Amino acid sequence: MSDIFEGLSAAFWLVVTLDPELLQISLRSLQVSLTALVIACAIALPFGTFLAIRRFRYRRLAISVLNALMGLPPVVVGLIVYILLSRSGPFGVLGLLFTPTAMVIAQVIIITPLIASITHQAMRELWAEYHDLLISLNTSAAQRIRTLIWDGRRNLLTAALAGFGRGIGEVGAIMIVGGNIDNATRVLTTAIALETGKGDFALALALGFVLIALAIGVNICIHWLSRTEREGRW
Amino acid sequence: MTTILPLRLEDVSVLRKGKRLLGPVSMTLSEGGLTIIVGPNGSGKTTLLKVMHGVERVSAGRVRWAVPDEQAQHHQSYVFQTPIMLRRSVADNLRYPLQLRKTPRDTVETCVADWASRIGLQDLLKLSATRLSGGEKQRLALARALIRRPEVLFLDEPCANLDGASTRDIERLLEEAQQAGTRIIMTTHDLGQAKRLATDAIFMLHGCIKEAAPAEAFFDAPQTSELQAFFRGDIIA
Numbered sequence: 001m002s003d004i005f006e007g008l009s010a011a012f013w014l015v016v017t018l019d020p021e022l023l024q025i026s027l028r029s030l031q032v033s034l035t036a037l038v039i040a041c042a043i044a045l046p047f048g049t050f051l052a053i054r055r056f057r058y059r060r061l062a063i064s065v066l067n068a069l070m071g072l073p074p075v076v077v078g079l080i081v082y083i084l085l086s087r088s089g090p091f092g093v094l095g096l097l098f099t100p101t102a103m104v105i106a107q108v109i110i111i112t113p114l115i116a117s118i119t120h121q122a123m124r125e126l127w128a129e130y131h132d133l134l135i136s137l138n139t140s141a142a143q144r145i146r147t148l149i150w151d152g153r154r155n156l157l158t159a160a161l162a163g164f165g166r167g168i169g170e171v172g173a174i175m176i177v178g179g180n181i182d183n184a185t186r187v188l189t190t191a192i193a194l195e196t197g198k199g200d201f202a203l204a205l206a207l208g209f210v211l212i213a214l215a216i217g218v219n220i221c222i223h224w225l226s227r228t229e230r231e232g233r234w
Numbered sequence: 235m236t237t238i239l240p241l242r243l244e245d246v247s248v249l250r251k252g253k254r255l256l257g258p259v260s261m262t263l264s265e266g267g268l269t270i271i272v273g274p275n276g277s278g279k280t281t282l283l284k285v286m287h288g289v290e291r292v293s294a295g296r297v298r299w300a301v302p303d304e305q306a307q308h309h310q311s312y313v314f315q316t317p318i319m320l321r322r323s324v325a326d327n328l329r330y331p332l333q334l335r336k337t338p339r340d341t342v343e344t345c346v347a348d349w350a351s352r353i354g355l356q357d358l359l360k361l362s363a364t365r366l367s368g369g370e371k372q373r374l375a376l377a378r379a380l381i382r383r384p385e386v387l388f389l390d391e392p393c394a395n396l397d398g399a400s401t402r403d404i405e406r407l408l409e410e411a412q413q414a415g416t417r418i419i420m421t422t423h424d425l426g427q428a429k430r431l432a433t434d435a436i437f438m439l440h441g442c443i444k445e446a447a448p449a450e451a452f453f454d455a456p457q458t459s460e461l462q463a464f465f466r467g468d469i470i471a
């Protein structure tokens with residue numbers, strides 16, 4: 001119990017004094033995960049919507065692959081990205097291993113299938129609901145996609161938040177490809193793992209509370225942004 | 235103004251999974267009036283409406299409007315049996331068909347205000363359409379179909395599940411639309427409503443048109459024994 005209180009007060013002081021190291025680690029966590037989120041959304045939202053409304057030859061296969069990818073263990077993703085980016089690997093010349101870019105790549109691979117899958121599910125339901133009306137109104141393909149994305153934006157937001165939550169809380173893959181290097185690739189989760197290993201539970205807990213606060217904070221921010229519409233519409 | 239009518243169906247059949255849902259059906263729908271389609275459940279009324287509207291693929295035969303399909307499509311609306319509400323406000327539901335056609339903004343707003351008050355939803359414009367009652371949803375669906383001033387309007391059981399007052403509202407809107415020159419084709423289970431509204435009527439059975447006549451003859455002097463039985467309320471095998 002005392003660990004938790006110590007952790008809380010340590011977290012409190014680290015936050016109110018704007019501890020520079022904590023700030024740096026937190027900002028890096030945010031930067032890596034938000035970058036990964038933007039890239040993943042740019043791929044996953046249109047792809048998930050496309051899967052929902054278009055019938056094509058390998059659609060079922062694509063959906064199965066997507067669902068399988070969602071279950072990929074992050075550690076394995078980390079390992080594969082590591083091999084690809086290592087000096088002797090195919091992308092070794094880029095020198096990306098142990099950089100935040102490598103961490104972004106790993107996170108994109110981990111969260112894209114998740115976001116695409118949730119998007120596909122939500123858009124499929126909406127499309128089933130709207131199908132007859134949109135056909136009857138003689139809408140073009142572009143008009144259909146725009147209508148679905150607009151009216152399904154809440155679900156898409158949920159998909160994005162799920163992806164962000166998975167990304168910012170992930171530790172295995174970014175530990176492998178980032179290396180948890182002080183002042184370079186250390187983020188909240190890897191720092192927590194490190195401090196726990198060293199036995200500094202108070203600091204680990206403090207970092208943990210900051211991580212939770214960040215995750216909740218981003219959730220609230222995004223929901224608040226989406227509330228710019230007038231009350232009572234939903 | 236050129237009209238998209240008459241609509242001609244020539245030996246139209248719809249087959250799905252080896253089952254004949256419709257046909258062969260041949261008929262002509264000419265200008266003016268309100269056509270009611272009646273018949274037991276599963277007799278193909280909805281399928282026939284959708285074939286006319288062009289949203290159900292035909293397996294054989296032809297559906298021909300007086301003008302090319304694309305142009306004809308432009309002048310028709312369809313109200314589905316279960317109203318499909320866009321997950322938007324009442325006002326945005328009314329705006330939607332006009333926005334698809336890039337209607338100027340002030341025209342859109344005038345039309346929306348006009349139709350909202352005609353269907354008595356002027357105070358609920360900002361409410362999410364999915365929160366409306368059944369009767370309000372059906373009125374909204376009807377207004378959204380009429381807002382583009384279609385020449386032909388299809389309705390599939392517009393008053394199923396509605397109470398008397400809501401049914402009266404819908405019928406009043408339909409009469410107004412008819413007076414404004416809209417050609418209406420609708421299915422109904424309500425024979426009283428059929429008699430109140432129809433200028434001519436069609437009786438469907440097993441996917442075929444069993445009898446079609448002007449309203450008076452149809453209701454007062456049915457020719458086929460099946461239609462006579464249907465009016466008596468007998469179960470038709």
Ligand SMILES: Nc1ncnc2c1ncn2[C@@H]1O[C@H](COP(=O)(O)OP(=O)(O)O)[C@@H](O)[C@H]1O
Pocket residue numbers: 250251253255273274275276277278279280281282
């Ligand atoms: N896509 C479909 N595949 C197979 N059968 C269908 C399909 N759509 C409708 N049916 C069947 O077609 C028949 C006619 O349906 P419908 O036109 O809806 O009748 P009604 O509107 O007169 O009740 C029904 O028996 C129905 O079960």
Ligand SMILES: [Mg+2]
Pocket residue numbers: 279280281315390
């Ligand atoms: Mg029906």
